[in-house]
Amino acid sequence: MKRFVVTGGAGFIGSTLVKTLVPHGSVSVVDNLLTGYERNIEEVRSCIEFHKADIRDAALIAPLLKDADTVFHLAAIPSVPRSITDPIPSHEVNIDGTFNVFRAAAEGGVRRVVYAASSSAYGDTPTLPKTESMTPHPKSPYAAQKLMGEYYASVFHSCFGLETVSLRFFNVYGPRQDPSSPYSGVLSVFMKNLLAGTSPTIFGDGEQTRDFTYVEDVADLCVKAANAQGVTGKVYNAGNGGRYSLNYLWDLLQRIEGVKIPAQFGPPRAGDVRDSMADTTAAVADLGHSPRFSIEEGLRRTLEWYRKTN
Numbered sequence: 001m002k003r004f005v006v007t008g009g010a011g012f013i014g015s016t017l018v019k020t021l022v023p024h025g026s027v028s029v030v031d032n033l034l035t036g037y038e039r040n041i042e043e044v045r046s047c048i049e050f051h052k053a054d055i056r057d058a059a060l061i062a063p064l065l066k067d068a069d070t071v072f073h074l075a076a077i078p079s080v081p082r083s084i085t086d087p088i089p090s091h092e093v094n095i096d097g098t099f100n101v102f103r104a105a106a107e108g109g110v111r112r113v114v115y116a117a118s119s120s121a122y123g124d125t126p127t128l129p130k131t132e133s134m135t136p137h138p139k140s141p142y143a144a145q146k147l148m149g150e151y152y153a154s155v156f157h158s159c160f161g162l163e164t165v166s167l168r169f170f171n172v173y174g175p176r177q178d179p180s181s182p183y184s185g186v187l188s189v190f191m192k193n194l195l196a197g198t199s200p201t202i203f204g205d206g207e208q209t210r211d212f213t214y215v216e217d218v219a220d221l222c223v224k225a226a227n228a229q230g231v232t233g234k235v236y237n238a239g240n241g242g243r244y245s246l247n248y249l250w251d252l253l254q255r256i257e258g259v260k261i262p263a264q265f266g267p268p269r270a271g272d273v274r275d276s277m278a279d280t281t282a283a284v285a286d287l288g289h290s291p292r293f294s295i296e297e298g299l300r301r302t303l304e305w306y307r308k309t310n
């Protein structure tokens with residue numbers, strides 16, 4: 001039986017991946033519960049191992065990763081604004097912690113590491129869609145940290161023979177995304193406002209666009225990246241290949257719910273990228289990426305989940 005380790009497995013994306021992996025092998029979750037919750041993995045708790053551990057602690061995590069078939073490295077302190085207001089923890093987790101994970105994997109005989117990189121690496125390069133061959137232009141500490149993780153993935157492959165694949169996640173949304181922090185992803189905040197009948201605050205004019213990707217499509221792609229041949233040391237976009245503005249999505253959500261709640265507008269956020277959209281050609285060709293969820297379907301499922309759990 002294959003053994004999988006998911007760092008950040010109690011988080012929003014990680015917990016979805018854990019559920020996807022459970023039928024395929026034994027799954028260990030490594031999470032410090034900083035932004036994750038045990039309730040996210042409650043459904044599968046009896047068939048997984050859970051380790052409350054911080055990836056900044058190299059000695060603690062090394063034995064947990066040892067001899068795994070695949071380590072999915074999703075543990076991170078996400079958020080562009082959080083990395084600006086509080087840059088030290090995000091640096092320590094996203095760079096030092098990531099180094100610890102690659103090192104533990106290389107020394108512990110792990111076959112492959114799938115690394116959760118970020119579309120933020122592209123920055124504001126004017127060309128759309130973003131292709132993996134473009135020169136990165138990180139605009140925030142978070143973007144720089146996630147890019148450094150890609151470089152480490154590539155170097156651990158070339159220097160230490162560790163199989164690695166980096167997936168640049170593009171604005172993932174879906175059930176279990178936590179809307180309660182000032183750094184929460186925008187769609188989770190929109191859902192919370194919609195159900196409470198309150199106005200969201202849109203930073204800037206709302207015409208910025210994102211390639212919103214449903215969480216199950218991302219989890220499926222992680223599994224494909226673990227198994228694909230001829231892809232190690234490489235970086236792939238894990239997006240949908242579309243883009244929607246915040247104004248459009250807030251309108252769409254109001255139409256789905258049959259309500260009218262005007263948004264409020266605030267100043268643009270430091271470090272924000274204007275437009276983001278993935279070229280998925282390489283992920284489709286090399287990894288077999290085939291996203292299943294349209295934005296309407298993804299939003300409906302997500303909204304249903306927030307309604308049920310409210």
Ligand code: UD2
Pocket residue numbers: 078079080117118119120121169170171172183184185186187189200201202203204208210246268269272273275276
């Ligand atoms: C970045 C990355 C994404 C992922 C994520 C992790 C880009 C293009 N994307 O997402 O791939 O790594 O970081 O955190 O860099 N906003 C509002 N109101 C709110 C909250 C957000 O208007 O209440 C705006 C925000 O200013 C931004 C957009 O919504 O323009 C998306 O923000 P986000 O925090 O959901 O995600 P983003 O794009 O920083």
